[in-house]
Amino acid sequence: MALVGVTAALLFTGCSSKKYFEPEETFSASKVTGSYESNILSVSRDGATLENSRYISKTEGIRSISLAKGYRFLSENSRYLLASDIKGTLQVIDKKSHKVAREISFDSPVVIAAIEDEKIAYSQQQQFRSLQYAGRQKDAGGESR
Secondary structure, three states: OHHHHHHHHHHHHHHOOOOOOOOOOOOOHHHOOOOOOOOEEEEEOOEEEEOOOEEEEOOOEEEEEEOOOOOEEEEEOOOEEEEEOOOOEEEEEEOOOOOEEEEEEOOOOOOEEEEEOOEEEEEEOOEEEEEEOOOOOEOOOOOEO
16 A cells, blocks of 8 residues: 555646746747638649649749639649649640730539640549640540640
């Protein structure tokens, strides 16, 4: 019984002498946060689409390019950005001219896409496909154009 009493005394005295971490230097988060001008409408792996049709890139921040009504930002490379709508249309937009370089229609919405060099990889309804953007292009059915 005495052993239980000694163990309890050590346990309670050890718990009452806790030390908490106190940082030497702290910073205010308000210095690094800001407003997005608009609410976030949708989020992708590479950024987000705002309600005002502009988008936020994970590498470049808020961009000046406005997406067409109903389109959401999917991905980008140094030359193009990819945006899609719920009808199944994928737009390849030239970042320099802000114009649609190519518009591709599918039978269902593109939920994720990536572009590297001149190749686009995309996924829709649990399917993974890719197409060649430059030169000979392939549509969703794999037919060359």
